[in-house]
Amino acid sequence: xxxxxxxxxxxxxTGCDTRDVRVLVAMSGGVDSSVAAALLVEAYGPDQVxxxxxxxxxxxxxxxxxxxxxxxxxxxxxxxxxxxxxVFNFASDFEExxxxxxxxxxxxxxxxxxxxxxxxxxxxxxxxxxAESLGYEAVATGHHARSHRDPDGRHRxxxxxxxxxxxxxxxxxxxxxxxxxxxxxxxxxxxxxVRAEAARLGLRTADKPDSQDVCFIRSDVGRAGFLGDRVPLxxxxxxxxxxxxxxxxxxxxxxxxxxxxxxxxxxTDGRRRFVTAVDIPTRRVTIGSPEASMADRILLHTVAWVDxxxxxxxxxxxxxxxQCSAHGPVYPCTVRxxxxxxADEGTDTGGGAGSSDGLIVDLAAPQRRVAPGQTVALYxxxxxxxxxxxxxVR
Amino acid sequence: xxxxxxxxxxxxxxxxxxxxxxxxxxxxxxxxRPEALEAMLPFLTDNFANPSGxxxxxxxxxxxxxxxxxxxxxxxxxxxxxxxxxxxxxxxDDLAIHGGWAARVADGSGRGVxxxxxxxxMEHHAVLEACRALAAVSGAxxxxxxxxxxxQIDLDALAEVSDPSVGLVSVMAVNNEIGTxxxxxxxxxxxAEHAPGxxxxxxxxxxxxxxxxxxxxxxxxLVSISAHKFGGPKGSGALALRRQALVRARIDGxxxxxxxxxxxxxxxxxxxxxxxxxxxxxxxxxxxxxxxxLRNRLGDGLLATVSDIVExxxxxxxxxxxxxxxxxxxxxxALVVLLDxxxxxxxxxxxxxxxxxxxxxxxxxxxxxxxxxxxxxxxSLGVTTTDHDVDRALRQVPIVVDRLRH
Numbered sequence: 153x154x155x156x157x158x159x160x161x162x163x164x165x166t167g168c169d170t171r172d173v174r175v176l177v178a179m180s181g182g183v184d185s186s187v188a189a190a191l192l193v194e195a196y197g198p199d200q201v202x203x204x205x206x207x208x209x210x211x212x213x214x215x216x217x218x219x220x221x222x223x224x225x226x227x228x229x230x231x232x233x234x235x236x237x238x239v240f241n242f243a244s245d246f247e248e249x250x251x252x253x254x255x256x257x258x259x260x261x262x263x264x265x266x267x268x269x270x271x272x273x274x275x276x277x278x279x280x281x282x283a284e285s286l287g288y289e290a291v292a293t294g295h296h297a298r299s300h301r302d303p304d305g306r307h308r309x310x311x312x313x314x315x316x317x318x319x320x321x322x323x324x325x326x327x328x329x330x331x332x333x334x335x336x337x338x339x340x341x342x343x344x345x346v347r348a349e350a351a352r353l354g355l356r357t358a359d360k361p362d363s364q365d366v367c368f369i370r371s372d373v374g375r376a377g378f379l380g381d382r383v384p385l386x387x388x389x390x391x392x393x394x395x396x397x398x399x400x401x402x403x404x405x406x407x408x409x410x411x412x413x414x415x416x417x418x419x420t421d422g423r424r425r426f427v428t429a430v431d432i433p434t435r436r437v438t439i440g441s442p443e444a445s446m447a448d449r450i451l452l453h454t455v456a457w458v459d460x461x462x463x464x465x466x467x468x469x470x471x472x473x474x475q476c477s478a479h480g481p482v483y484p485c486t487v488r489x490x491x492x493x494x495a496d497e498g499t500d501t502g503g504g505a506g507s508s509d510g511l512i513v514d515l516a517a518p519q520r521r522v523a524p525g526q527t528v529a530l531y532x533x534x535x536x537x538x539x540x541x542x543x544x545v546r
Numbered sequence: 547x548x549x550x551x552x553x554x555x556x557x558x559x560x561x562x563x564x565x566x567x568x569x570x571x572x573x574x575x576x577x578x579r580p581e582a583l584e585a586m587l588p589f590l591t592d593n594f595a596n597p598s599g600x601x602x603x604x605x606x607x608x609x610x611x612x613x614x615x616x617x618x619x620x621x622x623x624x625x626x627x628x629x630x631x632x633x634x635x636x637x638x639d640d641l642a643i644h645g646g647w648a649a650r651v652a653d654g655s656g657r658g659v660x661x662x663x664x665x666x667x668m669e670h671h672a673v674l675e676a677c678r679a680l681a682a683v684s685g686a687x688x689x690x691x692x693x694x695x696x697x698q699i700d701l702d703a704l705a706e707v708s709d710p711s712v713g714l715v716s717v718m719a720v721n722n723e724i725g726t727x728x729x730x731x732x733x734x735x736x737x738a739e740h741a742p743g744x745x746x747x748x749x750x751x752x753x754x755x756x757x758x759x760x761x762x763x764x765x766x767x768l769v770s771i772s773a774h775k776f777g778g779p780k781g782s783g784a785l786a787l788r789r790q791a792l793v794r795a796r797i798d799g800x801x802x803x804x805x806x807x808x809x810x811x812x813x814x815x816x817x818x819x820x821x822x823x824x825x826x827x828x829x830x831x832x833x834x835x836x837x838x839x840l841r842n843r844l845g846d847g848l849l850a851t852v853s854d855i856v857e858x859x860x861x862x863x864x865x866x867x868x869x870x871x872x873x874x875x876x877x878x879x880a881l882v883v884l885l886d887x888x889x890x891x892x893x894x895x896x897x898x899x900x901x902x903x904x905x906x907x908x909x910x911x912x913x914x915x916x917x918x919x920x921x922x923x924x925x926s927l928g929v930t931t932t933d934h935d936v937d938r939a940l941r942q943v944p945i946v947v948d949r950l951r952h
Contacts, residue, residue, distance in 0.1 A: 207902035223901060238883055241902040244916065285880050285950050 175335060176288040178275060179203040179230060179237070181222030184294030186229045186357040187346045188337040192292055193233045195337075201286065203230035203237040208246040208274065209368040223355050232355065242278055249273035249317040251368060259383040262525030263409045264544075266366055267478075276323075276330045283333075290333050295319045299331050299341040309458050309539040314342045320479050324529035324542035325456040376407050387436050390416075393428045393440025402437050405430060410523040412444065428521060447520035450474070451490070452528055452543025454513040462532075462540060464488070472540055473531040474513055476522045479483050482531060484516040491546045531535035567889045568935035572775075572867055572928030573722055573752060574893055578818070579777030579929070585821035586779065589814035592833050596810055598802065607813050614813075614820035621823050622769060622786040623760025628946035630793065630806045631816050635751040635772030636672040637796075641785050641807065642747040642768040643676040645793035647684065648711045650745050653792065657743040660713020662687040664741070664886035666699045666728070667911035671714050673749050674907075692909045697859040701736055708740035715744045719753035719762055723895065723908040723924060725868025726859045727757070735767025745791060751775050751783075755825070755826055755928065756834055756865040767791035771823075773815065777929060778822035782815030795882060829929075837927050838866040844925060845869045847940040852947050858909070858922065869925040873913075876950045878923040879903045886951065888942040895923045 175196060177189045191203045192201045205226040208532055223239055230237035250269045257264040276294060283291045296312030297320040306327055312318040326334070336347050350358035365371065379385065385404035402408060408430050416425040416439050426445035429438040462470045469488040475481070490510035513528060522528065522545045530540040569577075588709050589610060595603035597611045612626075619626045632638045643663075651659055665677045667690045681688035689707040694700050699717055708715070717733045720726070730748055737744050748766040749760060755776040763769045768791055773782040794822040799808030826833075845857055854874030873881070873884065878894030882903070907918035925939065 227901070239901040239903075240879060241904065243902075244905070282877075282880060285877075285952075286883055287949070 153184050165220065169273060173290055174200050174288045175201075175285070175290045176202050176204055176279075176283040176293050177292040177337075178279060178294075179205050179226035180294065180355065180363070181205065181225035181229075181360075182294060182361050182363060182524075183357045184296070184338050184343075184346055184349050185226070185493060186294070186355045187341075187353075188294040188335075189229065189233055189235065190294055190349070190353050190355065191337040192411075197478070198234040201233075201235045201285075203227075203235050204279070204283075205237070205239050206246075206274065206279065207239055207241045207243055208270070209251070209400045210243045210247075210327060211368065225360070228359055229355050232353075238281060240279070241252050242274055245278050246274055246368075247268065254366075255382045258406045259432070259524045261406070261430045262389070263523040264525040265322070265527050266368070268542075269323060271322055272325045276334065277325055280330060287470050290335050291333040292337055295323060295336050296336055296339055296343070296410055297336050299336055300333055306459050310339075311537040311539075312336075312339045316479070317343045318479070320537075320539050321527070321529045324363050324458075324527065327456060328459055331458070337384050376404065379406060380404075386432075388435035389438055390440045391436050393438050393444040397419060399439070405432055405437055408437050411521050412523075426520070446522055447519040447521045448515045449524055450476075450513040450515070450528055451546040452513060453546050455541060455543040457512050457541040458539050461489075471533050472513075473533055474515065475529045475531065476526065478519070482536070483519055484533065485530075486514045486516075487530060488512055488514075510546065513521060513543075547561065547654070552587055566892060568893045568938045570666050570925040570927060570935070571891050571929070572931070572940065573725075573754075573924065573926035574781065574930050575774045576777050576781060576911060577773075577930055579822045579825055581825045582773075582822040586814040586818040587696070589817055593813075597813055598800070598810070610817055611811055611813050612815040617820040618784055618816075619786070621759065621820075621827050622771070622784075623764070624769075624786045624788055625941045627804065628787040628791075630679075630781045630787070630803045631779055631784045631811060632807060633786060633812070634755065635670075635770050635775070638770035638772070638783045638785040639672040639716075639747075639749055640676050641793055641796050641822050642770055644680055644793065645796050645806070646745045646747060646768050647680055647686075647714050648794035649792035651684075652794070655743075656820070656855055658710075659752045660686065660691055660743065661711040662709075663705075663714040663716075664689045664691060664707055664712055664720060665702070665716040666690070667692045667910040668697070668699070668721050668723075669716065669718055669752070670749055673718065673747075677716065691717075692913075693908075695912055696863065697721060697724045697908075697912055698863065699728050699733065701729065701732055704733065705736050705740055708737055708744070710741060710743060712737075712741035712744045714747065715741065716747040716749065718863050719748050719750040720775060720871040721908060722752045722756065723906060723922075724858045724870040725752070725926075727753070727762075727865060730762060730765050747811075752865065752868075754823070754831070756867060758830075759827075768793070773819035773822055776822050776826045778819040779815050782812055782819045784819065789932050791951040826929075833929055837929075837931060839927075840931055840933065841866055841869050841927050842870065842934045843933075844927075844939055845871075848938075848943055851940070851944045858912075867927045869927070871923055871925070872918060873923065873947055876920060877920055879920070880950055881923055881946060884946040885939075885942060888938075890942050892938050893926070895919075895922060 162455045177192055179185045179189055189203055205223050249385050250266050254264050280291050282515055293393040297308040298319040300308045300310055309326055311320045347358055373407045385406050388402045388405035390402050408427055410427050410430055412427040413424055419425050425439040428440045428445050462469055467485045472485055472487045473482040474485045490512055525544050526545045527542050529542045532540050534539040593606055595607040595663045597604055597608040615629050616626045619629045642784055663686055665673055677688050678843055691704045692700050693723045715737050717728055734746055737746055746766045747768040748763050749770045750763050751772045753762055754771045767788050769786040771784050774780040795806050797808045802808050849855055856872045858870040882892055895903045905916055906922055
């Protein structure tokens with residue numbers, strides 16, 4: 153039985169500050185969402201909270217067929233908290249919006265981020281819709297991020313309190329419509345505090361390791377095995393970025409990512425080589441020196457704003473901080489709309505939705521190239537914890 | 547409108563544990579019949595002995611087990627030596643398919659070694675997966691026969707895949723999701739004509755509560771039943787054998803069940819199954835008439851009050867207890883949750899071991915697309931279903947459907 157403590161959960165910081173709010177908490181079977189559920193139960197009472205585990209993948213995974221072990225953990229935690237638990241089968245949506253685009257992306261030389269697409273299409277779309285239809289005003293998850301409501305009622309998405317576990321990057325596609333209905337109960341906690349809370353409550357997930365890697369790819373099969381089962385992989389040529397010389401063979405061009413260093417060897421100067429470009433149709437992988445692998449411009453499509461596009465400065469541009477991976481560094485940059493840049497008009501080759509409203513991100517200093525398909529999250533330089541928006545690299 | 551109904555419309559929380567509930571999931575499992583509980587109790591308490599022993603305690607258990615087996619055999623229309631007691635329907639199916647195949651391969655009748663097996667696409671997973679596993683280990687070809695739009699096996703397709711190389715045919719008596727009664731006599735005739743050497747198995751798990759089992763399953767060599775679908779205990783089932791059909795044991799050991807299924811017999815389970823089956827058969831006509839009326843009232847009422855709703859399968863070809871509906875634009879997975887909150891227990895498709903609702907292979911086998919299949923919901927009625935239950939469902943379903951449609 154849980155010890156009832158004073159309510160610490162900051163309800164007023166969410167859009168859902170009424171006492172009789174009903175919350176559906178997405179429970180993956182991990183420690184973060186277990187504690188998220190526990191905090192909600194303490195704040196609202198068990199009758200106002202329901203747990204739901206999503207069955208997303210029908211194939212093999214590291215945690216067994218349809219992740220039965222994780223579902224078991226989530227159900228047992230829900231039981232311990234005294235809340236009802238459901239399992240929703242969103243496997244076909246997951247296949248359509250996450251797995252198929254992941255496979256197709258690699259076949260076309262892109263490296264999509266499946267976690268972001270899952271958040272975009274499953275957790276904060278399909279699940280929100282399901283929650284609403286079942287009469288739940290809000291969806292909570294165990295993400296390490298914070299949703300803050302400003303006095304004017306606008307919602308901001310902030311980094312989680314634990315910088316090592318911050319997940320605002322994978323949530324950077326959320327907008328006002330989603331944030332108004334989302335709660336991140338563990339976002340203002342350190343991971344160690346989350347585990348301590350789980351241990352204090354005696355939750356079985358307290359010591360469960362954090363999930364790693366892509367959830368639908370078994371570690372013994374790996375990315376190469378997974379993709380190889382689904383699309384033809386082609387051997388290709390390694391081409392020198394500067395000279396155009398043919399440097400040898402690469403086993404599968406579809407498995408090579410722009411910016412990749414592993415397996416690319418060293419140049420005649422003895423320095424590491426990086427992938428600078430992957431061209432699937434001609435099956436050519438271009439590699440070059442660290443300098444050649446740098447770029448100071450990133451083009452984005454599928455742009456999403458947390459609270460609309462910021463006020464633009466001179467030339468339709470605004471300053472931002474760009475983060476190019478889940479826990480990577482941030483780079484000062486200037487961002488403007490593609491249409492405002494005459495030089496890029498008519499070069500709209502990106503395939504994603506919203507490509508006609510693309511963004512140009514000019515970095516203050518060149519950085520390692522970001523692979524097409526990856527996401528760049530933009531943060532506010534005046535409030536570096538606050539997400540402005542995101543886009544997918546063209 | 548009652549205050550409960552008004553609360554439902556607002557989506558207010560309902561403490562489902564304090565409501566009396568209406569249970570419409572008898573096809574998943576049934577409450578234990580009082581007759582079964584009473585018959586079982588002595589064997590869960592004083593009469594605990596292993597029936598295989600050589601002392602008085604064992605003899606008492608042995609007599610009870612033998613009586614139960616005789617009774618089950620009689621009610622299934624087979625000889626007393628032709629019932630193998632199992633841990634349930636899934637084990638009975640497994641024994642029939644793997645054990646029946648192995649016996650057929652080894653029978654030395656000169657019919658030759660079979661190269662193929664046949665099952666219906668709408669079989670329960672217990673049969674489908676056993677057939678797939680058998681095909682994988684034996685190298686035999688698995689031929690799967692689709693259904694027509696009304697939910698019955700396509701007999702022309704069955705004839706097409708049946709030839710003398712077929713060693714085993716498995717076609718269920720009644721489908722568990724939509725309740726359609728399969729034409730087993732016709733199946734047996736097609737098999738006799740085109741695949742004369744084949745062993746015919748039928749999973750009669752869903753037929754047992756509703757149909758005259760000896761008559762309905764007369765064409766089958768092997769018949770599976772499961773006690774908990776007709777008021778018996780879980781963990782108890784049987785495979786009946788006709789016409790000297792043989793099965794090879796899947797579980798070796800002490801040689802119980804005449805060497806066809808080792809393991810200390812579940813005496814209480816067998817006794818409970820026999821008592822439940824006897825009561826079911828005795829009351830069958832009255833139960834079928836009463837439940838059919840309830841089912842029809844529920845179906846007619848919902849068809850009249852809910853728009854864009856379709857009943858799956860022809861009522862005349864379905865067992866009394868099952869009403870399967872497809873409600874346009876309403877995901878059954880969500881409908882089940884809201885009906886549960888409203889005190890109405892229903893089911894959508896088949897549940898996998900994680901508890902998730904799986905897309906229905908039964909509706910797929912009938913040619914329905916995945917979107918339409920996702921709207922399928924099953925109300926399954928049984929001995930304990932009352933007019934009050936039907937009234938509650940008639941009241942709640944339209945409200946909940948409205949909510950899900952906004």
